[in-house]
Amino acid sequence: MNARPGPNPQSATAAIRSENVCRHYPMGQSLIRAVDGISIQVSSGEFVALLGTSGSGKSSLLNLIAGLDRPTSGAVIVEGKDLARMSREELAKHRLHTVGMVFQSFNLIPSMTVIENVALPLRFAEVDRSQRDSLARAALDRVGLSLRLDHRPTELSGGEQQRTSLARALINRPKLLLADEPTGNLDSKTGTEIMKLIREFNQSLGMTVVMVTHERALAEQYAQRLIFLADGKLIDEKSNVAAVAESPIPGGRA
Amino acid sequence: MKAYDLAELAVRNLKESVLRNSLTTVGISVGVASLVAMLSLGIGLQQLATRRLVRSGLFDTVVVTSRRDLRNFNRADDSSGGPAPAESPALDEPARQQIEKLPNVVEAYPDLRFITSFTYEDKPHLTMVAGIPPSYKTNDAFEGLQGSFFSADAAPEVVLQKTFAAELLGKTAKPGTDEAPVAQLAAPLLGKEMTMRYAERVSAPAVPETAPSAKVGLHPLTEGNDSQEAATYSIVSHELKVKIVGVTDLDPDSMRGPVRARVLLPLKLIESLHVVQPTALRDTTQAANKAPTYSTVSVRVKDPAKIQLVEDAVKKMGFNTFSMLDATRSLRRFFAVLDLFLGIFGSLALAVASIGIVNTLVMAILERRREIGIMKAIGASDGDVKKLFFAEAGVMGALGGALGVALGWTIGRVINAGTNIYLKRQELAPEQIWFVPWWLVVGAIGFAILVSFISGLYPAARAARLDPVQALRYE
Numbered sequence: 157m158n159a160r161p162g163p164n165p166q167s168a169t170a171a172i173r174s175e176n177v178c179r180h181y182p183m184g185q186s187l188i189r190a191v192d193g194i195s196i197q198v199s200s201g202e203f204v205a206l207l208g209t210s211g212s213g214k215s216s217l218l219n220l221i222a223g224l225d226r227p228t229s230g231a232v233i234v235e236g237k238d239l240a241r242m243s244r245e246e247l248a249k250h251r252l253h254t255v256g257m258v259f260q261s262f263n264l265i266p267s268m269t270v271i272e273n274v275a276l277p278l279r280f281a282e283v284d285r286s287q288r289d290s291l292a293r294a295a296l297d298r299v300g301l302s303l304r305l306d307h308r309p310t311e312l313s314g315g316e317q318q319r320t321s322l323a324r325a326l327i328n329r330p331k332l333l334l335a336d337e338p339t340g341n342l343d344s345k346t347g348t349e350i351m352k353l354i355r356e357f358n359q360s361l362g363m364t365v366v367m368v369t370h371e372r373a374l375a376e377q378y379a380q381r382l383i384f385l386a387d388g389k390l391i392d393e394k395s396n397v398a399a400v401a402e403s404p405i406p407g408g409r410a
Numbered sequence: 411m412k413a414y415d416l417a418e419l420a421v422r423n424l425k426e427s428v429l430r431n432s433l434t435t436v437g438i439s440v441g442v443a444s445l446v447a448m449l450s451l452g453i454g455l456q457q458l459a460t461r462r463l464v465r466s467g468l469f470d471t472v473v474v475t476s477r478r479d480l481r482n483f484n485r486a487d488d489s490s491g492g493p494a495p496a497e498s499p500a501l502d503e504p505a506r507q508q509i510e511k512l513p514n515v516v517e518a519y520p521d522l523r524f525i526t527s528f529t530y531e532d533k534p535h536l537t538m539v540a541g542i543p544p545s546y547k548t549n550d551a552f553e554g555l556q557g558s559f560f561s562a563d564a565a566p567e568v569v570l571q572k573t574f575a576a577e578l579l580g581k582t583a584k585p586g587t588d589e590a591p592v593a594q595l596a597a598p599l600l601g602k603e604m605t606m607r608y609a610e611r612v613s614a615p616a617v618p619e620t621a622p623s624a625k626v627g628l629h630p631l632t633e634g635n636d637s638q639e640a641a642t643y644s645i646v647s648h649e650l651k652v653k654i655v656g657v658t659d660l661d662p663d664s665m666r667g668p669v670r671a672r673v674l675l676p677l678k679l680i681e682s683l684h685v686v687q688p689t690a691l692r693d694t695t696q697a698a699n700k701a702p703t704y705s706t707v708s709v710r711v712k713d714p715a716k717i718q719l720v721e722d723a724v725k726k727m728g729f730n731t732f733s734m735l736d737a738t739r740s741l742r743r744f745f746a747v748l749d750l751f752l753g754i755f756g757s758l759a760l761a762v763a764s765i766g767i768v769n770t771l772v773m774a775i776l777e778r779r780r781e782i783g784i785m786k787a788i789g790a791s792d793g794d795v796k797k798l799f800f801a802e803a804g805v806m807g808a809l810g811g812a813l814g815v816a817l818g819w820t821i822g823r824v825i826n827a828g829t830n831i832y833l834k835r836q837e838l839a840p841e842q843i844w845f846v847p848w849w850l851v852v853g854a855i856g857f858a859i860l861v862s863f864i865s866g867l868y869p870a871a872r873a874a875r876l877d878p879v880q881a882l883r884y885e
Contacts, residue, residue, distance in 0.1 A: 224787055224878045244792050252789025263784045263882065267426050279415045280789045324788060 170233070171332060171364040172198040172221055177230035179216050179388075190216035192388035193230070198381075200331075203358045203365040205375035208385035214368045215336055217385070221366060222255050222334050223247040235331060252280055256325030256363075258354075260337035262317040264309040264324075271296065271305040274323045281328055295323040299353055315346035322353055326361075333357055335367040339374065351378050411794050420801035427774070434763075434770040435810045441760030442814020442858045446850060447821040448756035449749060454826070454844040456745040469714040473732040474509060474518070474707040474724050476501035498728045502703045505727070509709055512723045514716040519543040520704035522680045522687065523671055530578045530604040537574055539606070540671030541680035545710070556596035557656035564678035568604075569656040574672035575599055596657035603651050606673075611686040611702065612644040645686050760858070763810070764865040767803055771869030774802070775876075782873055783881025792874040799870035800863060807862025811855035818854070819846050 179191040191213045198204050206214040219225040220232050223239050226247075232239045235254055242250065251257075264273045275292040283291070296302060299319040309317050318338060325333060335354060339347030355378050358365045369375050375382050376396055384392035411419075424431045460469070477498035499505060503520075510518040522541040527534045546552055547559040552569075560567045575595040576582050652675070687702060711720050721731045775782070782795055822844040830840040 219879050222787070224882075248786070248789060248791035248794075251787060252791075257787055259787075259882070263780075263787065265781055265784060267422065267781075276785070277788045279411055279419075280785075280791070280794055282412055285414070328789070 169200050170197050171200040171202070171235060172196070172366065173231075173233045174217070174220070175231045175233070177217070177220060177227045177232055179213075179220060179225060180228045189388045191220065191227070194385070194388070194390050195230075196383060196390065196393075198364060198366060200364055201358070201362050203355070203378065203380045204367070205379035205382050206366065206368045206385060207370065207372060207375055207382055209370060211387075212385040213388035214385050216388075218334055218336055218366060218368050221332075222257055223250040248280075252277060253328055254330055255332040255334055256328065256330040258318065258321050258325050258333070258335040258338045260340035262309065262314075262321045262341070264317055264320055266309055269306045269308060270301070270312070270320050273309065273320055274327055277324060277328050291327060292323070295327045296320070298326065299323045313346075314342050315349060318342060318346075318350050319353070322350070322357075326357065331364060333363045333365045335365065337369055338367065339369075339371075347374070354378070411790075411797060416797055416801040417805070419798055420805050423774070423778070423798070423802055424805060427777070430770055430773070431806060434766045435806050435813065437763040437766040438760070438807060438810025438858055438862065439813035439817055441757075441763035441861075442811050442854050443817035443821060444759040445753065445756030445857070446815050446818025446846065446854050447825070448752035449850055449854075450818065450822040450844050450846045451825065452745070452749040452752040453847060453850070454822070454842060456749070457845055458841055458843055459741065459745070469734070470711045470717070471733065472709040472711060472717060472721050472724065474501065474709055475705070475730045475732070476703065477728060477730055500703045501705075501707060501729060505729070506704065506707050508727065509707060509724060512709075512720060514712045514720055516710040516712055517543060517545055518707050518709045519545075519677055520681075521706040521708060522677065522685065522704070524608065524685050524687065526607050526609075528604045528606050528673065530602070535574070535577055537577075537673055538671045539608075539673045539675060539680075541677035542569075542674050543677045552656075552658055552660065554592065555656050555658045556592050557600045557654075559656060560676045561655065562676070564676055564682055566650060566652045566679060567655040567676065568606075568652045569658055569674040570599065570654060571672040571674070572657055572659045575657045578604075592657055592659045599654050599657060602654050604654065606650045606652050608648055608650065608683055609686045610646045610648055611684050612646050648683075650683070760861055764861045767806060767862055767865035768869060770806075771799055771803060771866060772872070775799075775869055775873045779876065779881050782876050783878045786876070786878035787882060795876070796870040796874040799873050800866045803862040803866030803870070804859055807859040808855065810862070811858030814858060815846075815851050815854050822846060 174194055174196050176193050176195050177191055178189070178193055181188040181190060194213070194217060206217060208214045216225070220227055220239070221234060223234075223242070227240050230240070234250070237250070239247065239250065265276065268276065271289070271292050274295055275288045278288045278291060293302070293305070296305060296319075299322045301316060301319045301323065304312065304316070309320065312320065318341075333354065338354065339350055342350060351374065354365060354367070357363045365379075367375070367379065372382075380396055382392075382394045382396055383390060384394075478500065506518050506520055509515065520541075523538060525536065525538050527536045529535075544560075544563050552559065555569070557569075559569070570578070572592050572595055573582070575592075576590060579595060579598060581590055581595070658674075684702075687705065709720060709724065711717050717733050717735050721733060721735070724731050782790075785795060826842065826844040829843055833840055
């Protein structure tokens with residue numbers, strides 16, 4: 157509808173901007189409106205939480221931002237580029253270089269060791285074999301996992317698996333970190349550790365973070381802004397002063 | 411993704427379900443093995459057939475005759491242009507040398523032959539004698555020669571055809587019974603001497619000096635015709651002691667082994683003896699040339715494919731030619747068709763195996779759906795996923811191909827060995843009926859990889875099209 161090409165002046169520092177974006181699936185006779193006309197904007201270096209009950213469309217919106225899915229209508233502009241206009245090849249490049257993803261179920265490849273899982277995006281980026289190992293070690297070091305690098309994911313605890321997954325998301329130095337219920341499968345202590353890591357990436361690396369969660373408390377503790385969704389629509393938006401105040405570098409680094 | 415990453419990931423993925431992928435690979439190797447076994451037998455049979463023919467000179471010999479010799483081959487050619495027989499050139503030594511200088515000609519040698527008698531242990535034996543050029547020493551016409559080839563180009567030595575050897579020993583095989591082995595015939599004869607009678611042509615006026623080789627001087631019988639010097643010659647009868655140096659089982663009816671001659675002499679020796687030739691009478695009546703002419707000249711060609719060129723060149727000189735070009739052409743066509751059919755039957759198993767590849771890869775997509783989703787989520791493009799499945803198909807094809815070639819080679823060897831055991835029981839010489847040329851090895855592996863890639867087309871495209879969102883939801 158108002159999907160104009162190119163960023164408007166207001167969104168000069170916008171990392172993510174969705175304009176009336178829709179994602180509808182046909183399901184039998186009916187139409188599922190997973191995302192139904194959402195317009196949001198996330199600034200560079202911001203930490204935003206998408207909140208809602210299950211089926212509210214928060215994961216679908218995250219998938220659209222990640223370039224895993226395409227909108228039925230509307231525009232999703234990430235780092236100045238409209239994902240709706242990208243080819244499949246360009247979307248793959250976007251997922252490889254612009255975004256890093258973390259999932260509730262970790263999504264590590266079970267046949268690969270920790271270090272191989274972390275280095276996998278480097279293979280897709282055609283990084284030389286000689287550099288891959290040191291880059292993967294550095295990323296794992298950042299998430300506090302420097303031992304058990306040759307173990308398979310099934311031999312690790314949930315927290316260690318999510319750390320591995322975070323290291324993999326970091327490996328190509330993306331500008332965006334998209335986290336889909338990152339603590340959903342973890343106990344509260346481990347969950348806190350993971351959230352602290354995510355906040356550290358947001359603050360020290362200046363990564364823009366969009367986190368999907370249904371735990372309001374978690375969102376309020378870490379995110380600078382909360383976006384509430386229900387039935388595929390944006391119902392509320394709230395700046396979280398407490399989290400901003402807690403940040404050593406408010407707003408992060410651009 | 412880089413090629414080595416693709417290969418590494420492909421091999422790793424194949425190892426993950428090692429049993430299923432091994433079975434698929436074995437399927438491919440059985441297909442390749444049947445292809446290799448069939449084709450190697452086809453090629454082996456072709457070589458078996460052509461080996462015989464090449465040895466007989468069918469493939470690379472052009473027989474040149476004079477157009478003056480009206481009794482000869484290619485009489486139909488008389489109507490196809492060229493000089494009339496009476497005006498055509500004589501087939502003599504200068505003509506032979508000229509033919510030898512033509513491109514693609516290895517050698518051109520006259521066919522010198524005569525019927526004479528040999529005395530061995532006081533018993534006379536009548537047979538055809540022919541001269542053979544020194545090149546016979548190196549070509550395979552005398553494969554299996556017992557004894558040795560002539561010690562010099564004009565040595566007074568003979569090689570016997572084995573039926574004549576049997577005759578000398580009084581061991582002529584009765585029809586229907588097996589012939590005695592050459593080695594058995596050669597043993598008592600090698601190194602022995604026999605006496606050959608021959609008639610020398612001496613240009614008139616006949617003042618024959620006694621040839622050094624003529625041990626028993628006969629009175630020369632002169633039949634000169636003084637009035638026409640050019641066509642006048644004398645015929646002097648001589649005897650020459652020759653040593654038996656070899657016995658061959660060369661087929662006397664084959665073409666290169668001079669037809670039906672059972673005693674072979676060095677060509678140079680025959681030339682030096684000036685033995686009167688059947689063409690002598692023709693020379694007399696036609697009076698074309700003072701010099702003696704040859705009835706035929708055999709021209710050996712560098713490459714069977716060049717036969718037509720040489721034939722055309724010789725025809726242009728005004729001679730008749732004869733070769734088995736058409737016969738070899740149809741023989742080759744036959745084997746090409748045979749190989750084609752063997753190849754098609756061999757490929758059937760490979761076609762079945764390719765369905766196995768499709769099945770395996772489609773199963774792999776179902777099993778690795780989530781994994782494909784993860785790879786796409788972290789940045790793998792459609793192309794990366796497609797290439798990965800292609801690589802897996804290719805690795806199975808390459809492994810199956812290599813294994814199949816080894817298996818096919820073994821099967822061929824076993825069939826060959828079995829055939830030879832059978833041949834031995836039938837008291838026949840062993841034959842190589844199976845041959846795996848290098849191009850078949852390379853071709854079979856290449857073909858297996860190609861078939862695997864084609865089989866991988868559908869699964870790879872399917873994997874690449876997977877929707878990552880749905881794939882990630884899949885547990």
